[in-house]
Amino acid sequence: MSAGEALMPPAGDPAGDETTVPADAGRWGRLRRSPTFLLAASLVALMTAVALLPGLFAGLFGNGDPRECDLARSGMGASAGHPFGFDMQGCDLYANVIHGARASISVGVLVTVASSAVAVVLGTLAGFYGRWLDGILSRLIDVFMGFPFMLGALVVLIAFPSGSIWSVSLTLTLFGWPTLTRLMRSTVLSVRELDYITAGRALGATDLRLMVRHVVPNAVGPLIVLAALTVGTVIVAESALTYLGVGLHAPAISWGLQLSMAQNDFQSHPHLLLYPSLFLSVTVLGFILLGDSLREALDPRSR
Amino acid sequence: MRRYITMRLIALVLTFLGVTLLIYVLVYALPGDPIRGMAGDRPLPEGVIAELRARYHLDEPFPVQYWYYVQGVLRGDLGTDFNGRPVAELMADRWPVTLTLALTAWVLELVAGLALGVLSALRRNRVLDRVVMILTIVAISVPIFVIAYTAQLVLGVHMRWLPISGIAEGWPRSYLLPAVVLATFGIASVSRLVRTSLIENLDADYIRTARGKGLPSRKVVTRHALRNSLIPAVTYLGADLGFLLGGTLIVEGVFNLPGIGQLLFASIQQQQGPVVVGVATLLVLTFLVANLVVDLLYGVLDPRISHVRR
Amino acid sequence: MRPKDVDPHAPADSGAGGPEGGTPLLAVTDLSAAVRRRQGPLPVVRGVSFQLRQGQTLVLLGESGSGKSVTALALMDLLPTGVEVTGGRVEVAGTDLRSLTPAARRRHVGGTMAMVFQDSISALNPVMRVGDQIAEAVRQRDGASRAQARTRAIELMTRVRIPSAEQRYRDFPHEFSGGMRQRVVIAIALALRPRVLIADEPTTALDVSVQAQILALLAELQQESRMGLVLITHDLGVAATVADRVAVMYAGRIVEIADAAELFNRPVHPYTAGLFGSVPQMSGGGSDLRPIPGSPPSLVAIPRGCPFHPRCPLAVERCRVRLPEPENVREGHTVACHLSQEIVNGR
Numbered sequence: 001m002s003a004g005e006a007l008m009p010p011a012g013d014p015a016g017d018e019t020t021v022p023a024d025a026g027r028w029g030r031l032r033r034s035p036t037f038l039l040a041a042s043l044v045a046l047m048t049a050v051a052l053l054p055g056l057f058a059g060l061f062g063n064g065d066p067r068e069c070d071l072a073r074s075g076m077g078a079s080a081g082h083p084f085g086f087d088m089q090g091c092d093l094y095a096n097v098i099h100g101a102r103a104s105i106s107v108g109v110l111v112t113v114a115s116s117a118v119a120v121v122l123g124t125l126a127g128f129y130g131r132w133l134d135g136i137l138s139r140l141i142d143v144f145m146g147f148p149f150m151l152g153a154l155v156v157l158i159a160f161p162s163g164s165i166w167s168v169s170l171t172l173t174l175f176g177w178p179t180l181t182r183l184m185r186s187t188v189l190s191v192r193e194l195d196y197i198t199a200g201r202a203l204g205a206t207d208l209r210l211m212v213r214h215v216v217p218n219a220v221g222p223l224i225v226l227a228a229l230t231v232g233t234v235i236v237a238e239s240a241l242t243y244l245g246v247g248l249h250a251p252a253i254s255w256g257l258q259l260s261m262a263q264n265d266f267q268s269h270p271h272l273l274l275y276p277s278l279f280l281s282v283t284v285l286g287f288i289l290l291g292d293s294l295r296e297a298l299d300p301r302s303r
Numbered sequence: 304m305r306r307y308i309t310m311r312l313i314a315l316v317l318t319f320l321g322v323t324l325l326i327y328v329l330v331y332a333l334p335g336d337p338i339r340g341m342a343g344d345r346p347l348p349e350g351v352i353a354e355l356r357a358r359y360h361l362d363e364p365f366p367v368q369y370w371y372y373v374q375g376v377l378r379g380d381l382g383t384d385f386n387g388r389p390v391a392e393l394m395a396d397r398w399p400v401t402l403t404l405a406l407t408a409w410v411l412e413l414v415a416g417l418a419l420g421v422l423s424a425l426r427r428n429r430v431l432d433r434v435v436m437i438l439t440i441v442a443i444s445v446p447i448f449v450i451a452y453t454a455q456l457v458l459g460v461h462m463r464w465l466p467i468s469g470i471a472e473g474w475p476r477s478y479l480l481p482a483v484v485l486a487t488f489g490i491a492s493v494s495r496l497v498r499t500s501l502i503e504n505l506d507a508d509y510i511r512t513a514r515g516k517g518l519p520s521r522k523v524v525t526r527h528a529l530r531n532s533l534i535p536a537v538t539y540l541g542a543d544l545g546f547l548l549g550g551t552l553i554v555e556g557v558f559n560l561p562g563i564g565q566l567l568f569a570s571i572q573q574q575q576g577p578v579v580v581g582v583a584t585l586l587v588l589t590f591l592v593a594n595l596v597v598d599l600l601y602g603v604l605d606p607r608i609s610h611v612r613r
Numbered sequence: 614m615r616p617k618d619v620d621p622h623a624p625a626d627s628g629a630g631g632p633e634g635g636t637p638l639l640a641v642t643d644l645s646a647a648v649r650r651r652q653g654p655l656p657v658v659r660g661v662s663f664q665l666r667q668g669q670t671l672v673l674l675g676e677s678g679s680g681k682s683v684t685a686l687a688l689m690d691l692l693p694t695g696v697e698v699t700g701g702r703v704e705v706a707g708t709d710l711r712s713l714t715p716a717a718r719r720r721h722v723g724g725t726m727a728m729v730f731q732d733s734i735s736a737l738n739p740v741m742r743v744g745d746q747i748a749e750a751v752r753q754r755d756g757a758s759r760a761q762a763r764t765r766a767i768e769l770m771t772r773v774r775i776p777s778a779e780q781r782y783r784d785f786p787h788e789f790s791g792g793m794r795q796r797v798v799i800a801i802a803l804a805l806r807p808r809v810l811i812a813d814e815p816t817t818a819l820d821v822s823v824q825a826q827i828l829a830l831l832a833e834l835q836q837e838s839r840m841g842l843v844l845i846t847h848d849l850g851v852a853a854t855v856a857d858r859v860a861v862m863y864a865g866r867i868v869e870i871a872d873a874a875e876l877f878n879r880p881v882h883p884y885t886a887g888l889f890g891s892v893p894q895m896s897g898g899g900s901d902l903r904p905i906p907g908s909p910p911s912l913v914a915i916p917r918g919c920p921f922h923p924r925c926p927l928a929v930e931r932c933r934v935r936l937p938e939p940e941n942v943r944e945g946h947t948v949a950c951h952l953s954q955e956i957v958n959g960r
Contacts, residue, residue: 142314143321146587148549151567155329155579158571236446240553243448244568259449263557266452267460277449285444292440427694508735511691512801516750517723519716526749527738605740606785 030297037293043286047279050098051105058098066095066253075269084275087258088265096253097275103165103254104280107238108231108287110169111176116227118177120220123184124211127219128192137185144178153241163249168241172234183226187219194218221298228291232284239280255280311598315591320373322591326583327369330576355385372580381581384570390581394563398585401562403474404554405547407482412489413540419490420497420536421529427502436498439491447550451484451557468559481558485550489543493536501532534605541597545590636707637664638841639688639726639809644701646680646687648912654699657912658683659865661701662939663858665809665841670832672852672873673845674888675862676909681845684862685813688843690722706808723753727802729831731814733794737786743797744770744782750804769800773830792823796830803834809841810834816851828855849888853877861885864910864920867939871946881948881956883925919951927952 031037050057058064062081069091077085084093126134144152156171191197192215200210241247242256243263250257255276262272356362360371375382381390419439423432442450458480459467470477504510505528513527514520551564563582570578644661647654658680665671673681686692688703690710703710705725710718730736738746747769748762757765763782770778773796786794795815802810812831816824832855835842846852852859856873861882869882880886887905907924910916916923922932931951939949942957950956 139314139317139321142318143325146318146322146591148546148586148590150549150552151583151586152325152329154552154568155326155571155583159329232444236444239446240448243446244553244556259446263448263452267456270456273449273452273456277445281441281445281449284446285440288440288444506693508730508732509738511686511689511728512730512736512746512798513738513749514691514719515689515723515726515728516753516801516805517719518749518753519719527741530740531738607739607787 040289051101058095066099099253100255108235111172111234114173115177119180119184127185127188141178157246191219225295232287382577408486411486416493419494423498424501442491504528544593639665640704642702668839670842672856679862680865726809727805727807729812811843813845
């Protein structure tokens with residue numbers, strides 16, 4: 001026995017262990033007390049609020065219209081009512097950065113939700129039934145993971161240029177589902193062998209019922225962790241593609257576009273680079289910390 | 304062991320065919336007509352167009368075109384671009400640049416990632432560890448082109464430590480800044496991986512056994528804990544060689560390095576399908592071979608993986 | 614026998630019983646250990662005292678969470694990060710471990726004691742050949758050359774009855790069965806030529822038939838080298854088979870310690886008696902079979918007073934308020950219970 005176990009309450013003791021806190025309550029309790037989780041959750045909540053109600057936040061300094069531009073103010077620094085200054089078109093940078101949240105977060109969430117949905121369905125089926133279904137899916141995942149993500153997305157977006165949130169999301173989903181599906185499949189594989197699944201099967205439960213009621217709920221934990229991290233990764237990928245000129249196009253307002261437009265002028269006007277990247281990075285940081293703290297709560301071994 | 308390698312090679316060939324087919328479909332779907340595109344403003348006579356189409360098999364159905372391509376790859380021939388220059392020749396000057404960049408970044412990941420990870424784990428929850436953990440998570444959250452511009456601005460423009468553009472000064476000076484930028488994400492990931500797994504291993508029972516032998520701490524860490532902790536990092540580093548090659552797409556642009564990423568980007572924009580496919584083919588091959596090597600190395604590091612059973 | 618007034622801080626255990634007399638190899642006095650926490654230390658071992666002599670086998674008996682593993686790790690100076698010794702003395706071959714620097718302590722422990730763990734698969738480095746793991750111990754202990762260490766490792770493997778030792782030298786831990794692996798762990802311990810061997814649940818993870826073989830092997834090796842053996846177990850059968858002396862632990866304390874025959878025949882502490890499936894009656898003899906109701910306390914919520922009182926059929930008011938100190942009830946038989954005299958006399 002390791003000393004770590006020695007310090008645990010005597011779980012599995014035949015005399016009963018009413019002193020042990022149920023695992024779920026322990027997890028949520030740990031999560032609620034984790035400063036990382038609280039920080040991450042507040043960042044994500046704040047940025048989501050900004051994305052949902054940009055008008056509310058953009059108007060804070062009295063100049064909330066991102067499209068109210070005046071070339072005479074091109075590239076100017078901060079002034080009263082314009083805390084971040086102006087971009088090269090003379091638009092208020094603060095209003096633009098605030099309005100940029102929606103595009104980035106929408107893409108991040110859309111891609112993650114769609115990829116997770118694919119992962120739950122395909123991963124569960126492949127993990128549960130195995131055999132040829134699993135074989136085909138695994139080879140397909142190998143193919144999609146066989147080349148750099150950016151390369152694939154780049155080629156697709158050039159082949160089908162539209163520059164909308166939807167097409168960018170669809171493309172990123174095309175290359176995002178394999179990672180999540182592979183994880184779901186392997187978790188389902190391990191859950192499938194658990195006693196209560198065998199018991200359920202022996203009791204004559206249908207496969208569908210077993211999957212929906214038992215397999216998925218017990219296998220979805222790691223997927224949720226990875227999904228939170230994926231939102232962050234996707235936001236970064238979107239900004240990189242937009243920066244390369246194949247992602248979102250003007251007149252959309254996004255951090256990637258702002259950074260892309262800043263690339264020629266950032267040496268003389270560093271604020272054009274600073275504010276969009278600050279917001280972008282903080283948002284990504286929020287989602288990554290969220291995933292990290294969820295993982296720690298789900299896996300008591302990691303510290 | 305031999306059986307395992309055979310199986311892996313078959314899987315590699317299948318994956319390679321799948322990936323290249325996918326790339327081929329995508330490139331095939333690229334908009335515009337490459338032949339008309341290269342002609343510029345003056346319209347070519349229809350006869351010439353037809354001849355060019357035939358030369359590049361553009362008049363054949365898609366599966367036939369793909370078959371010609373696969374045949375070419377098997378002969379080591381990556382084809383020619385629409386101006387008649389062999390793709391291999393186009394890449395010849397550029398591969399060394401990209402490979403130098405990617406390998407420099409890779410070595411940085413290996414060395415800095417391992418060092419930071421080990422230091423953090425050994426100083427767990429102390430100041431150094433906290434600082435490293437915060438810096439790494441920030442490094443993971445900031446997009447690479449932002450890091451690139453910031454590095455250019457601060458280290459290149461303001462402090463004038465390193466050149467910010469081109470390869471005029473050769474290795475290492477011209478490559479250092481882009482390589483550091485390219486490696487940032489990997490250094491952060493490797494050090495976090497090494498830290499987590501080293502901490503886990505330092506608490507393992509077999510470390511107690513080793514300490515119980517009276518071994519000094521240094522030997523306990525290097526001989527026992529470290530080797531077991533390297534497995535996740537090796538997996539990551541193996542897969543990462545391919546990602547680094549992909550990441551050069553952005554870094555080469557920012558630092559204006561004449562590498563494969565620049566070529567690829569330009570070719571996509573100029574609809575030079577054969578070049579895109581050729582470059583992508585080599586990238587994918589490198590990626591797949593690196594992964595295969597890692598899997599085999601995995602067996603050396605961890606004898607529990609069954610394929611190295613005698 | 615009349616109760617003696619005992620100084621609570623004096624060694625409560627004389628280390629009586631067992632095959633040989635003389636100075637103890639291992640003397641543990643009032644040892645305490647605690648988990649470091651933000652809210653202050655959480656004691657997990659509290660005032661443990663016992664002695665061990667050459668050739669003697671002491672069994673630490675208790676349920677999981679009773680502090681017996683932490684005690685063993687504290688003796689070996691192998692406590693995990695976050696758990697530390699907070700008081701008491703551990704004298705090994707006459708030297709107090711806590712008076713040594715960490716490096717000197719590591720050397721002294723390595724030169725005098727060795728440990729066998731419960732879970733042999735995790736006790737061995739998964740990526741190192743078993744022979745090399747044994748040879749490493751030989752080299753560390755004796756400064757032998759590589760070749761000498763190898764020869765000695767093969768001898769040790771043969772000694773613990775691993776068949777075709779020479780061939781198996783190059784195998785990895787996962788290629789061994791549980792019983793064979795535990796033999797490897799024992800061989801590593803033997804390589805250190807320990808004077809005290811600490812075995813923490815060495816047979817718990819094994820099949821019943823293999824358990825007996827491993828216990829027999831340990832006993833045989835002990836006979837041969839006159840080692841002191843501290844065996845940690847929750848298994849009464851194991852304790853009865855090998856023990857010269859038995860210390861019963863509950864909630865981080867030794868509640869009763871006596872020679873094996875004495876303890877098994879005349880248990881005094883209600884917990885010990887409960888473990889044996891009988892509760893002593895104060896009025897007249899006789900015992901009826903009853904399992905102990907309730908479960909051992911969680912270490913974060915150890916009851917005030919005697920930690921056993923919520924489950925004790927005999928508990929009275931003072932059990933709820935005051936912690937009982939260990940008292941000698943007979944020669945070499947020490948009990949920490951307010952009612953020990955009544956129980957002894959009432960029998």
